[in-house]
Amino acid sequence: MGNARGSLFVTGAWESTRGPSTGGPLSLRGPPWHHHGSARKLLTVIQLVIGGGVVNRRRCAIAALTVLTALCALAVPASSGVASASPLPPSSSLSSLAAGAALLPRAPEPPDRAGESTEDSLDRVRVEIEGLYHQAVSATDAYNLAEEEAERQSAEITALARRTADGQKRIQELKDRAGATARAQYRGGGLPAEAQLVLTDDPRLFLDGVDRVKQGMKATKDLLRDLERAQSELKTYAQDAGAQWRALEATRLKRDKAKKEITEKIAEAEGLERRLEKKERARLLELEREAAQKAQARWLESRERERAADGLTAGGDTTGDTTGDTTGEIADGREDGASGQGAKAVKFASAQLGKPYGWGDEGPGSYDCSGLTSQAWASAGRTIPRTSQEQWRQLPKVAVEDMRPGDLIIYHADASHVGMYIGDGSIVHAPRPGRNVSVAGAGSMKILGVVRPDK
Structure with a gap:
C-alpha cells in the first residue's frame, strides 16, 4: 500500500515538472530539473509519504536525491547508438545534489588485488627475509662474542680486586714490621741492638754484633724492597682494573648494540612475513x-x-x-x-x-x-x-x-x-x-x- 502511494506521488511530481498532466503515458525524455522548484515539490511529496507528516528532513533529502538520480538514469534517450547531450542543470540544483550526495553512506571499497604477490615478487620477499635473518644471525655472533668477552673481563676484574686486597694486606704487614723495628730502635736510644753490640768492649760480642748488624741491614733492605714492590703491584692492579672496567663498559655497549640490531632485524623480517596471506x-x-x-x-x-x-x-x-x-x-x-x-x-x-x-x-x-x-x-x-x-x-x-x-x-x-x-x-x-x-x-x-x- 505504501509502495503504491509512493509511486503515485512520485509520478505526479514528475508530471508537475512538465506542466499539467494530460493523462497520457509519462514521458521520461527530459530531466526533472527543467522547471525551478520541482525538487522542492518532490521533497514535499516524499515528506507526506514517509512518516505521515512527521518527517526527518535529512532522511527526506536523501530519499529525494535517490529518486531524482533514478529518474535521471531513466531519462537518458535509448536511441540507436547515438549519444544525445542533455541540458546541464542549474548550478543551484547541482549544489543541492552535491549536498545530498555527501549525506549518503559510502559503499565499501572492493579489496585491492593489484598488490597481490606474483611468484617473482614472492621470491624477492624470500630473499629479503633471508637477508634480514642473516643480518640478525651475524649480529647474534657479535652479541655472543661480546657476552663471552664481558664474562672474561668480569672474571679478570674480580681477580684484580682479589690481588689488590692481598697487596693491601701485604703492605700493611710490611708497615707493621717497619714500625716494630722503629719502636725497638727508639727504646734502645735510637740505635738497634745490633749496633749497640758493635760498640761493646768485648771482642766476642763485637764480632757477634757485626754479624747481626749485617743481617739487620739486609732484613731492612728486603723489607723496604718488598714494601716498594707491593705498592707498585697495587698501583698496577688499580690501573689494570680501571682499564678492564673501561673495556667491559665498551664491550657491554657493543653487546647492547648487537642485541638492538638483532631484535630490529627479526622484527622487520617477521613484519614482512605477517604481511603475506596464509597461502x-x-x-x-x-x-x-x-x-x-x-x-x-x-x-x-x-x-x-x-x-x-x-x-x-x-x-x-x-x-x-x-x-x-x-x-x-x-x-x-x-x-x-x-x-x-x-x-x-x-x-x-x-x-x-x-x-x-x-x-x-x-x-x-x-x-x-x-x-x-x-x-x-x-x-x-x-x-x-x-x-x-x-x-x-x-x-x-x-x-x-x-x-x-x-x-x-x-x-x-x-x-x-x-x-x-x-x-x-x-x-x-x-x-x-x-x-x-x-x-x-x-x-x-x-x-x-x-x-x-x-x-
Missing part, C-alpha cells in the same frame, strides 16, 4: 625448501665433478636424500670414520632436533647455531669457542672432501653460521629465528670451510 606464507616456505634443494644439488654435482676429475668413484656421503630440512632420524655418527668424540657430539646434536632457535641460547630448551655445536662438543668432553666466527678462526681446518661426522661446517663469507656434519651429505643445525633445530643438506648454503675440533 603466500605457505608458498614462501616452499620456495625456501626449493632454494635449499637447488643449492644442495649444485653442491653434490660439484663434488661429483671433483671426484671424477681426481679419478675417484663417487658414493659414500653423497648418496643421501638431504635436499631439504627435516627433523627425522639421523645416523649415530660412527659411519665414515667418525672419532669417538665426534660420534658423541653428533649424538648430542641429534637429540636436540625439533627444539627452537633462540639467539644467544646454549640450551637446554633452545639453541643458536654455535650454541648447539659448542654444547655438542662440550658433551663429548672438548671445549671449543662459543661463536661460529671464533670456531672458524681457532679450530683446525680440514678439506671439505675429507670431512667426517662431528666436523663443523662454517657458512657464509663472514662465518656467521655453523652446522655439524653427520654424514650422508647432511648437517644438523639451528637455522635461524622462527625455525627449529633440523637436518639440512650440507651444501644448502654457501660453505666457507670445515673445522675439526678433535684434530
Whole structure:
C-alpha cells in the first residue's frame, strides 16, 4: 500500500515538472530539473509519504536525491547508438545534489588485488627475509662474542680486586714490621741492638754484633724492597682494573648494540612475513625448501665433478636424500670414520632436533647455531669457542672432501653460521629465528670451510 502511494506521488511530481498532466503515458525524455522548484515539490511529496507528516528532513533529502538520480538514469534517450547531450542543470540544483550526495553512506571499497604477490615478487620477499635473518644471525655472533668477552673481563676484574686486597694486606704487614723495628730502635736510644753490640768492649760480642748488624741491614733492605714492590703491584692492579672496567663498559655497549640490531632485524623480517596471506606464507616456505634443494644439488654435482676429475668413484656421503630440512632420524655418527668424540657430539646434536632457535641460547630448551655445536662438543668432553666466527678462526681446518661426522661446517663469507656434519651429505643445525633445530643438506648454503675440533 505504501509502495503504491509512493509511486503515485512520485509520478505526479514528475508530471508537475512538465506542466499539467494530460493523462497520457509519462514521458521520461527530459530531466526533472527543467522547471525551478520541482525538487522542492518532490521533497514535499516524499515528506507526506514517509512518516505521515512527521518527517526527518535529512532522511527526506536523501530519499529525494535517490529518486531524482533514478529518474535521471531513466531519462537518458535509448536511441540507436547515438549519444544525445542533455541540458546541464542549474548550478543551484547541482549544489543541492552535491549536498545530498555527501549525506549518503559510502559503499565499501572492493579489496585491492593489484598488490597481490606474483611468484617473482614472492621470491624477492624470500630473499629479503633471508637477508634480514642473516643480518640478525651475524649480529647474534657479535652479541655472543661480546657476552663471552664481558664474562672474561668480569672474571679478570674480580681477580684484580682479589690481588689488590692481598697487596693491601701485604703492605700493611710490611708497615707493621717497619714500625716494630722503629719502636725497638727508639727504646734502645735510637740505635738497634745490633749496633749497640758493635760498640761493646768485648771482642766476642763485637764480632757477634757485626754479624747481626749485617743481617739487620739486609732484613731492612728486603723489607723496604718488598714494601716498594707491593705498592707498585697495587698501583698496577688499580690501573689494570680501571682499564678492564673501561673495556667491559665498551664491550657491554657493543653487546647492547648487537642485541638492538638483532631484535630490529627479526622484527622487520617477521613484519614482512605477517604481511603475506596464509597461502603466500605457505608458498614462501616452499620456495625456501626449493632454494635449499637447488643449492644442495649444485653442491653434490660439484663434488661429483671433483671426484671424477681426481679419478675417484663417487658414493659414500653423497648418496643421501638431504635436499631439504627435516627433523627425522639421523645416523649415530660412527659411519665414515667418525672419532669417538665426534660420534658423541653428533649424538648430542641429534637429540636436540625439533627444539627452537633462540639467539644467544646454549640450551637446554633452545639453541643458536654455535650454541648447539659448542654444547655438542662440550658433551663429548672438548671445549671449543662459543661463536661460529671464533670456531672458524681457532679450530683446525680440514678439506671439505675429507670431512667426517662431528666436523663443523662454517657458512657464509663472514662465518656467521655453523652446522655439524653427520654424514650422508647432511648437517644438523639451528637455522635461524622462527625455525627449529633440523637436518639440512650440507651444501644448502654457501660453505666457507670445515673445522675439526678433535684434530
